[in-house]
Amino acid sequence: MRIEISDEEREFRAEARDWLEAHVPKVHRRAYVRQHDTEWQRTLYDGGWAGINWPKEHGGRGLPPDQLLIWYEECARVHAPHWGCMATALMHAGPTLIVRGTEEQRAYHLPRILKGESVWCQGWSEPGAGSDLASLTTRGDIDGDHLVVNGSKIWTSSGHLADWQELLIRTDQNATKQKGISWVICDMHSPGIEVRAIPTMSGPFDSHFAQVFYNDVRIPLTNVVGGLNNGWDVAAATLGFERGTGFIPEQLHQVEVLEDLIKLALERHKRSGYSHLDEGDIMYRLATLRAEFAAIRALTYQSISRDRNGTPGSESSMIRLYFSETLQRLTRVAIDVLGPRMMELSDDRGWTYGYLRAFPATIAAGTSDIQRNIIGERILGLPRGPKPQ
Amino acid sequence: MIHLQPTPDQEEAAEAVASFLQAEMPIERLRPRGRELPLIRHRDQAKWAEMGALGFFGLGLEEDLGGVGLGVVEETLAFREFGRYLVAPRVLGSVLGARVAARAGRADLVEGILAGTVPVGLLLTLEDEPGTAYLVDGADAEWALTWNAGGAGLVDTAKLSDIEARESIDSTLEFAHVRLPASEPEIWVTADVDPIPRRGDLLCAAMLVGLSEGTRDDSVEFAKMRKQFNQPIGSFQAVKHRCADMATRAAAAWAQILFAVLAEKERTEDVVFQVTAAKLIATDTAIRNAQANIQNHGATGFTSEVEAHHFLKRSHLLDQVGTNQRRLRDRLLEQPAPPA
Known part of the structure; x- marks a missing residue:
C-alpha cells in the first residue's frame, strides 16, 4: 500500500505525453471508419507505440501493466482515437497468434496488424x-x-x-x-x-x-x-489477455463523461426551474455515480497491483459487470437531465447516442448474466445449474 | 505507481484480530439464549480487556502516545474484521476515543481506554432536537465519543442529563436518549489538528465492508447447503446471481476503501473525495447485501434464529455514525473531480 512514482514512470509519462500531443489528430474523427482507425494505427507504429501490451519479441512494446495504465491515462487526457476496427486484431487475434500460432502465421500476420495494414x-x-x-x-x-x-x-x-x-x-x-x-x-x-x-x-x-x-x-x-x-482451448487462452486493463480506456473516458454531465446538470438546473425534489433526485444519482466510478478505478488499480505480485486476479468478471451496469445508470441520468432534447440525435458524440450505445455493454463479449454465472460458480464456488436436457 | 495491495506485514495485525474474534467472539454469540436479550455490550465487554491487552485499540496510534505504532492501513484492515464479527460498536469509541485523548494531551485517559478498562460509548446527535443525542453502548461508560465535521471529542457521561433508556431496533445495543451538557465537550480535538472525523468515516466504512463480506459469505454458505426442488438453491440463477451481485458490490467497496486509506496515509489532495466515496459506497453495499442475505435465507431470514437481521441493523447504525449517506452525497458533489 503505497504511492511511489519512480523516475522511470515520470520519464515514461512525459515521453508518452509529448508524443501524443504532437500526433493526436486535431479534429475528432469517428471510430469504426477503416481509414481513420488504420491511419492512427500506422501513426502509432511509426512512433514506436504499436502493440504496447504485446511482447517485444513479437514487435510490441511490452509495457508492464503500470505503464500501460499511464499510457491509457495520457491517451484519455488528449482524447486520442480509440482502437475502433483494430480492436479485435490488437486485443485478441494478435495475442492469440502470439501464444498459439505457428512461426509462419505470426511472421505473416503480426507485422500487418501492428502497421495497421490488416483489420x-x-x-x-x-x-x-x-x-x-x-x-x-x-x-x-x-x-x-x-x-x-x-x-x-x-x-x-x-x-x-x-x-x-x-x-x-x-x-x-x-x-x-x-x-x-x-x-x-x-x-x-x-x-x-x-x-x-x-x-x-x-x-x-x-x-x-x-x-x-x-x-x-x-x-x-x-x-x-x-x-x-x-479451438475451444485456443479461444480460452486469450480471453483473459487484457486482465482487466482492456477496459481502462473506456473507464477513463466515462469518468470524463460523468464530470461533464455534472457540469451540465448544474448549469441546466439554474435555467430550467425544476423543483428541488427533482434536482435532488438527479444530484443523488450523480453523487452515487461519482462514488461508483471511484470504486471502478480502485478495482482496476487493485487488479493491476495483484498482477504485479504475480497473482492474477479472478475479478475481471466483477469489474466488467460492475462497470457495464454503472455505465448504463450514468447514460440514463444524462437522458433525464436533457428532458425533451433527448429525442434529438444531433451528432455522434451526444448524450443520447451514449445512452443507446450503452445497451451492448451488458450483452456483448459475455452478457451480465453469464458474468454472474462465472462469479457465482468460479469465484464463490456455487453449484452449476441444472444440466440442460 | 499506486500499489493498492496491502503487504503481508500490513495484513498481519488484521489476521491476529480475525483469529482472535473467530475463536473468542464468533457470530453465534448473538443468538438469543432463552428469553435473555443478548446485549452485545455485556457479551463483548467481557473480552474488552483482553482485546486491549492485545493492542487492538491502539494499532494506528503512535508508540510514544501509548499505541502500537502501526498506521491507518493496519487499523482499517482491523475494522473490516470488527465489522465481519459484529463487534460492539463501542470499538469505535475505544479506538477513536484513545486518539482524541492522546491528541488532547490526556495521557491519564489514554492508558485505560487502550487497555479496554475505561469503556467509551458513542453519541449520535439528533439534529431535529438540538442539545440531545442517543447514547449507544454507553451505560457503564465514563466517556462518550462524539464527532462532527469540525472535530472529535469526549463527553463526560456524568454531565449528561435526562437519561432515558429507549429500545433500539438493534436489540444487541444499549440505547438511551440523553441531553448533552450546555458547554462544549471538555476534551475536543479540531479536525485541522488531526482529521479524526475523516478517520472515523473511514473506519466505519471498513466495518461496513466487513458486514458486506459477512453477509456475502453467509448467503453463499447457506445457498450451498439449503436444498429445494432436490438441488442446492445456489444452483438456481435467481439465487446465484444475487450472490454474485453481493460479491461484486463488496469487492468494489473494498477496493475503494483501499484507495481511500492510501489517500489518507499519503494525505493526497483528493483524500476527502476518496474517503467520502468510500463510506458512501460501503454503506450502500452493506445495507443492500444485508437485505439480499435476508431474502436468500427465506422465511428463516427474518427470524432471530439466524444472524441476518443483525447485519442489517448494524449497517443502518453505521450509516448514522459519523457522516450519513445523505450528507456524504452532498459532500461528494461539493468536491472537485479527483485528479486522473
Missing part, C-alpha cells in the same frame, strides 16, 4: 449460439489440404471492414460439444463469403455490425491455430 473481426457467435457458444454449428469439412466451411456467424463487429477473421468452426461432428471445435484464420476476401450489414439501435453512426455467410469457403489447413479440434 480483423471475430467469428464466434451464431444465430443459434450466443451465450451457449459451444453449441455452434458452422462446420469445416476437410478436403485435401483445405477446410470447406459452411454456415453463418452473426453480431460480428467490423465484419464488412475486415480482411481476416478469427473463426470458430466445428471440425469434428462426432466429438462432444467443446471437443470438436477449431480456431482458424479466415480470409474475409475468400470466394463464398457474403457479409450483410446489421444496423444497430444506436442509429446511423453505428454501421459496423454484420452477419457473415459461408458457402463452401475454402480455408487452407495451415490456417488452423493451435491444432485441429483444439
Whole structure:
C-alpha cells in the first residue's frame, strides 16, 4: 500500500505525453471508419507505440501493466482515437497468434496488424449460439489440404471492414460439444463469403455490425491455430489477455463523461426551474455515480497491483459487470437531465447516442448474466445449474 | 505507481484480530439464549480487556502516545474484521476515543481506554432536537465519543442529563436518549489538528465492508447447503446471481476503501473525495447485501434464529455514525473531480 512514482514512470509519462500531443489528430474523427482507425494505427507504429501490451519479441512494446495504465491515462487526457476496427486484431487475434500460432502465421500476420495494414473481426457467435457458444454449428469439412466451411456467424463487429477473421468452426461432428471445435484464420476476401450489414439501435453512426455467410469457403489447413479440434482451448487462452486493463480506456473516458454531465446538470438546473425534489433526485444519482466510478478505478488499480505480485486476479468478471451496469445508470441520468432534447440525435458524440450505445455493454463479449454465472460458480464456488436436457 | 495491495506485514495485525474474534467472539454469540436479550455490550465487554491487552485499540496510534505504532492501513484492515464479527460498536469509541485523548494531551485517559478498562460509548446527535443525542453502548461508560465535521471529542457521561433508556431496533445495543451538557465537550480535538472525523468515516466504512463480506459469505454458505426442488438453491440463477451481485458490490467497496486509506496515509489532495466515496459506497453495499442475505435465507431470514437481521441493523447504525449517506452525497458533489 503505497504511492511511489519512480523516475522511470515520470520519464515514461512525459515521453508518452509529448508524443501524443504532437500526433493526436486535431479534429475528432469517428471510430469504426477503416481509414481513420488504420491511419492512427500506422501513426502509432511509426512512433514506436504499436502493440504496447504485446511482447517485444513479437514487435510490441511490452509495457508492464503500470505503464500501460499511464499510457491509457495520457491517451484519455488528449482524447486520442480509440482502437475502433483494430480492436479485435490488437486485443485478441494478435495475442492469440502470439501464444498459439505457428512461426509462419505470426511472421505473416503480426507485422500487418501492428502497421495497421490488416483489420480483423471475430467469428464466434451464431444465430443459434450466443451465450451457449459451444453449441455452434458452422462446420469445416476437410478436403485435401483445405477446410470447406459452411454456415453463418452473426453480431460480428467490423465484419464488412475486415480482411481476416478469427473463426470458430466445428471440425469434428462426432466429438462432444467443446471437443470438436477449431480456431482458424479466415480470409474475409475468400470466394463464398457474403457479409450483410446489421444496423444497430444506436442509429446511423453505428454501421459496423454484420452477419457473415459461408458457402463452401475454402480455408487452407495451415490456417488452423493451435491444432485441429483444439479451438475451444485456443479461444480460452486469450480471453483473459487484457486482465482487466482492456477496459481502462473506456473507464477513463466515462469518468470524463460523468464530470461533464455534472457540469451540465448544474448549469441546466439554474435555467430550467425544476423543483428541488427533482434536482435532488438527479444530484443523488450523480453523487452515487461519482462514488461508483471511484470504486471502478480502485478495482482496476487493485487488479493491476495483484498482477504485479504475480497473482492474477479472478475479478475481471466483477469489474466488467460492475462497470457495464454503472455505465448504463450514468447514460440514463444524462437522458433525464436533457428532458425533451433527448429525442434529438444531433451528432455522434451526444448524450443520447451514449445512452443507446450503452445497451451492448451488458450483452456483448459475455452478457451480465453469464458474468454472474462465472462469479457465482468460479469465484464463490456455487453449484452449476441444472444440466440442460 | 499506486500499489493498492496491502503487504503481508500490513495484513498481519488484521489476521491476529480475525483469529482472535473467530475463536473468542464468533457470530453465534448473538443468538438469543432463552428469553435473555443478548446485549452485545455485556457479551463483548467481557473480552474488552483482553482485546486491549492485545493492542487492538491502539494499532494506528503512535508508540510514544501509548499505541502500537502501526498506521491507518493496519487499523482499517482491523475494522473490516470488527465489522465481519459484529463487534460492539463501542470499538469505535475505544479506538477513536484513545486518539482524541492522546491528541488532547490526556495521557491519564489514554492508558485505560487502550487497555479496554475505561469503556467509551458513542453519541449520535439528533439534529431535529438540538442539545440531545442517543447514547449507544454507553451505560457503564465514563466517556462518550462524539464527532462532527469540525472535530472529535469526549463527553463526560456524568454531565449528561435526562437519561432515558429507549429500545433500539438493534436489540444487541444499549440505547438511551440523553441531553448533552450546555458547554462544549471538555476534551475536543479540531479536525485541522488531526482529521479524526475523516478517520472515523473511514473506519466505519471498513466495518461496513466487513458486514458486506459477512453477509456475502453467509448467503453463499447457506445457498450451498439449503436444498429445494432436490438441488442446492445456489444452483438456481435467481439465487446465484444475487450472490454474485453481493460479491461484486463488496469487492468494489473494498477496493475503494483501499484507495481511500492510501489517500489518507499519503494525505493526497483528493483524500476527502476518496474517503467520502468510500463510506458512501460501503454503506450502500452493506445495507443492500444485508437485505439480499435476508431474502436468500427465506422465511428463516427474518427470524432471530439466524444472524441476518443483525447485519442489517448494524449497517443502518453505521450509516448514522459519523457522516450519513445523505450528507456524504452532498459532500461528494461539493468536491472537485479527483485528479486522473
